[in-house]
Amino acid sequence: xxxxxxxxxxxxxxxxxxxxxxxxxxxxxxxxxxxxxxxxxxxxxxxxxxxxxxxxxxxxxxxxxxxxxxxxxxxxxxxxxxxxxxxxxxxxxxxxxxxxxxxxxxxxxxxxxxxxxxxxxxxxxxxxxxxxxxxxxxxxxxxxxxxxxxxxxxxxxxxxxxxxxxxxxxxxxxxxxxxxxxxxxxxxxxxxxxxxxxxxxxxxxxxxxxxxxxxxxxxxxxxxxxxxxxxxxxxxxxxxxxxxxxxxxxxxxxxxxxxxxxxxxxxxxxxxxxxxxxxxxxxxxxxxxxxxxxxxxxxxxxxxxxxxxxxxxxxx
Amino acid sequence: xxxxxxxxxxxxxxxxxxxxxxxxxxxxxxxxxxxxxxxxxxxxxxxxxxxxxxxxxxxxxxxxxxxxxxxxxxxxxxxxxxxxxxxxxxxxxxxxxxxxxxxxxxxxxxxxxxxxxxxxxxxxxxxxxxxxxxxxxxxxxxxxxxxxxxxxxxxxxxxxxxxxxxxxxxxxxxxxxxxxxxxxxxxxxxxxxxxxxxxxxxxxxxxxxxxxxxxxxxxxxxxxxxxxxxxxxxxxxxxxxxxxxxxxxxxxxxxxxxxxxxxxxxxxxxxxxxxxxxxxxxxxxxxxxx
Numbered sequence: 001x002x003x004x005x006x007x008x009x010x011x012x013x014x015x016x017x018x019x020x021x022x023x024x025x026x027x028x029x030x031x032x033x034x035x036x037x038x039x040x041x042x043x044x045x046x047x048x049x050x051x052x053x054x055x056x057x058x059x060x061x062x063x064x065x066x067x068x069x070x071x072x073x074x075x076x077x078x079x080x081x082x083x084x085x086x087x088x089x090x091x092x093x094x095x096x097x098x099x100x101x102x103x104x105x106x107x108x109x110x111x112x113x114x115x116x117x118x119x120x121x122x123x124x125x126x127x128x129x130x131x132x133x134x135x136x137x138x139x140x141x142x143x144x145x146x147x148x149x150x151x152x153x154x155x156x157x158x159x160x161x162x163x164x165x166x167x168x169x170x171x172x173x174x175x176x177x178x179x180x181x182x183x184x185x186x187x188x189x190x191x192x193x194x195x196x197x198x199x200x201x202x203x204x205x206x207x208x209x210x211x212x213x214x215x216x217x218x219x220x221x222x223x224x225x226x227x228x229x230x231x232x233x234x235x236x237x238x239x240x241x242x243x244x245x246x247x248x249x250x251x252x253x254x255x256x257x258x259x260x261x262x263x264x265x266x267x268x269x270x271x272x273x274x275x276x277x278x279x280x281x282x283x284x285x286x287x288x289x290x291x292x293x294x295x296x297x298x299x300x301x302x303x304x305x306x307x308x309x310x311x312x313x314x315x316x
Numbered sequence: 317x318x319x320x321x322x323x324x325x326x327x328x329x330x331x332x333x334x335x336x337x338x339x340x341x342x343x344x345x346x347x348x349x350x351x352x353x354x355x356x357x358x359x360x361x362x363x364x365x366x367x368x369x370x371x372x373x374x375x376x377x378x379x380x381x382x383x384x385x386x387x388x389x390x391x392x393x394x395x396x397x398x399x400x401x402x403x404x405x406x407x408x409x410x411x412x413x414x415x416x417x418x419x420x421x422x423x424x425x426x427x428x429x430x431x432x433x434x435x436x437x438x439x440x441x442x443x444x445x446x447x448x449x450x451x452x453x454x455x456x457x458x459x460x461x462x463x464x465x466x467x468x469x470x471x472x473x474x475x476x477x478x479x480x481x482x483x484x485x486x487x488x489x490x491x492x493x494x495x496x497x498x499x500x501x502x503x504x505x506x507x508x509x510x511x512x513x514x515x516x517x518x519x520x521x522x523x524x525x526x527x528x529x530x531x532x533x534x535x536x537x538x539x540x541x542x543x544x545x546x547x548x549x550x551x552x553x554x555x556x557x558x559x560x561x562x563x564x565x566x567x568x569x570x571x572x573x574x575x576x577x578x579x580x581x582x583x584x585x586x587x588x589x590x591x592x593x594x595x596x597x598x599x600x601x602x603x604x605x606x
Binding site for chain 2: 014015021023026027029030031137140141142143144145146147149150152157248249251255256259270271274275282285286290294297
């Protein structure tokens with residue numbers, strides 16, 4: 001097991017390194033001079049020079065990368081050009097908001113998605129199954145920004161039940177947080193729910209056809225116990241991977257949801273940083289998000305071993 | 317020779333039978349794709365207006381005789397813009413998927429066949445690319461191409477290349493163990509011939525399925541980028557642009573923002589479901605799975 005762990009860890013570190021190279025290259029391919037963008041076209045030659053020096057923009061690209069990596073290893077992501085404060089400070093300020101929308105969405109959609117998947121598989125071909133399949137098809141096909149706008153129109157403008165946009169932190173006022181957060185959270189979970197429930201459904205169907213389930217039924221076990229005790233355990237293993245992959249979707253989705261509902265989270269930070277050519281913020285955000293995703297996948301690989309003894313065996 | 321033609325014809329018949337065996341849903345979705353392709357091709361014939369024609373008298377007008385679905389904030393006909401929007405969506409969707417398929421398949425084929433460190437290196441880079449959320453990846457890249465259709469297609473293509481690499485790579489790794497590959501190697505076939513003559517055709521079924529699904533993904537990405545203001549730029553009538561422009565006037569005229577979203581949804585769902593049906597028809601081993 002130790003060897004397997006080390007190997008997986010090594011691969012993850014390698015991928016993190018590659019991610020850093022990609023996010024750095026990506027950002028340095030952005031057109032436009034960040035110095036001119038930050039200082040305005042009226043800025044004097046000296047000012048521009050000084051600015052370049054301050055942000056190491058006068059050095060060769062490879063050296064800039066080395067400087068950046070060295071700073072990361074010291075826990076520093078550099079300074080934002082537009083906000084003139086550390087990128088880590090910007091992230092620390094905005095991350096809680098994104099998490100307070102993304103995490104409930106992830107939990108909600110996983111739980112509800114698994115439930116829908118089971119129901120769908122057990123009642124295969126019945127009305128409930130068709131209904132769930134129909135709803136998940138829409139969840140996978142509808143653009144999230146559009147769902148957000150539709151929600152604003154129906155629940156905000158027509159029914160006047162929910163606010164049009166805005167955000168309140170849960171630590172500030174929990175009631176208000178729920179009031180403002182319910183729509184973004186639900187819309188973010190909709191797409192995830194669809195993929196989790198589809199994955200659960202197909203796994204359940206596969207497992208239900210296996211011999212040990214037939215044996216359990218033949219032994220006279222109650223159908224409920226067969227489904228929830230015997231089938232579900234094995235069916236849920238691949239679902240863990242799906243949920244892990246969803247973290248990526250949550251990040252992408254929160255970008256849109258934040259844009260629609262005007263929440264100052266990581267998503268809006270990235271969008272404004274890209275438009276303002278804020279090199280440090282963009283590469284910092286892309287790097288942090290991607291490392292987080294690599295980490296989640298690493299943890300999921302390990303979880304697999306704990307959940308499935310067959311996988312644990314292959315580790316040796 | 318005629319025998320061969322008969323089996324071929326039977327194969328085609330079988331394909332269509334299974335393709336449509338999922339019932340009316342597949343038929344409708346196939347119909348939706350055909351419909352939108354026709355709309356994209358014949359857009360100028362279908363409407364008396366152009367997507368850029370402004371009429372300040374009709375600002376945010378509701379549906380009426382002259383403008384069937386009303387007008388937007390500067391009096392452009394919504395229906396016309398929707399029809400022309402189909403062109404943008406389908407062209408970017410197809411273009412990006414085609415170019416990603418060509419590049420991704422080639423890379424996956426070579427990596428899978430050559431194996432060794434080349435394979436590991438390419439797969440790790442693919443892992444790293446997949447770790448970056450596609451929306452963020454394409455958003456950063458799309459600032460380089462300033463809103464033109466070809467540029468956006470290339471950018472979206474780059475973000476879906478990894479899906480082809482992974483798929484083809486996995487297939488080739490198992491295919492190359494087959495006897496016919498060893499045989500081809502033994503009679504002295506060139507490696508390129510083995511890869512593209514013998515291995516590629518065996519990947520074709522999965523490729524077509526992945527391609528169909530990716531057209532949907534690409535259309536979704538394009539509309540998202542356009543919505544965020546970094547994809548196709550106004551006044552070009554892309555559906556994402558229309559949603560983003562219409563959002564500001566949601567209260568006065570909701571149709572402008574809501575209709576393009578329905579179009580995006582219909583097209584994306586249609587491509588997903590047709591992809592599912594294709595998988596059933598082309599790859600019997602995968603039938604019944606997701």
